[in-house]
Amino acid sequence: MASPLIESLIAQFGRLPGLGPRSARRMVLHLLRAKDTHMLTLADKLREVATHVTACLECGNLDTQSPCHICADARRDPHSICVVEELPDLWAIERSGMFKGTYHVLGGTLSALHGTGPDELKIPRLLTRLQEKNIQEVILATNATVAGQTTAHYITDQLQGLNVKTTQLAQGIPVGAELDYLDDGTLFTAFQARKGV
């Protein structure tokens, strides 16, 4: 066992997702060897993020400013909203560089079990944004899971009669995939959604 203070730091690291006691110990050891460079920087950065980062009141993205740097960016199209479940989904779409509109981060999916209703997902806020600004397209980019698709379906229902083009990400065979290794559900969807060449 290490000294009590070091043990308590190891315990803090061990609570992070995907880290067991062994890897937590390895990380703390690495940091102990780079106390002035890495360890203090990490401490400062964590404190800075914890105190300065807030949710964007517009879209739910986390940033040091609200509206966030995406909502505030004049070069982005404010008339197109991409609806995602969680922050990492937004990050993934941003990494792809495909989308130049704005976002709406739900923060989860509809779930009676977990008590997540439309209000928790800020769906009323999404509807207000649609009415306030002249939104032309809502892209539903929820996960291709049952929960994600149910949520997308619910939002589609709410958008009825609002005169907004609603689209959803295409489902099918992922780029680079081999048919032999695909699950039946994906193959089925890809067959059903087949297009003329």
Place this chain on the structure above:
Amino acid sequence: MASPLIESLIAQFGRLPGLGPRSARRMVLHLLRAKDTHMLTLADKLREVATHVTACLECGNLDTQSPCHICADARRDPHSICVVEELPDLWAIERSGMFKGTYHVLGGTLSALHGTGPDELKIPRLLTRLQEKNIQEVILATNATVAGQTTAHYITDQLQGLNVKTTQLAQGIPVGAELDYLDDGTLFTAFQARKGV
């Protein structure tokens, strides 16, 4: 991409051993969801460890005090020194609860390639400790690797004529191992070191 501040925190996590950009992102996301509880605690703990933890001047262990809580513990035998390569080796032996003496943390192994000589490993300091205190046994608990064994051999040479009992951890078949899965080196060593029943 996340906001620049969050991205820089992800980069800090990504520099930790065994973490790729994906798992670093996952951890930061977890921390963002527990800003007040986990994130600030982790920041404070990191700062506390970075500022308060120092190497024990006696044995090289890291602790908030020097002599460390092991060297300062009156219930431990100060006449027995266990020589280990690195801090995690000390932690592992402490976890086993087997050893009730004191330690000497080398901080590595002898290596011409990396320029690690006897001075870097505080071997002169070990010899001074042997002469100052009435040490009865030195247990060489370096790793069973070529570098570890070379270092143990060098220390054994230095201890010649000092009238100190020098021992080394037994090598052989690990508890619970199946012969079929053992490497040849271990089997060879276990055969050579066989004992009467």
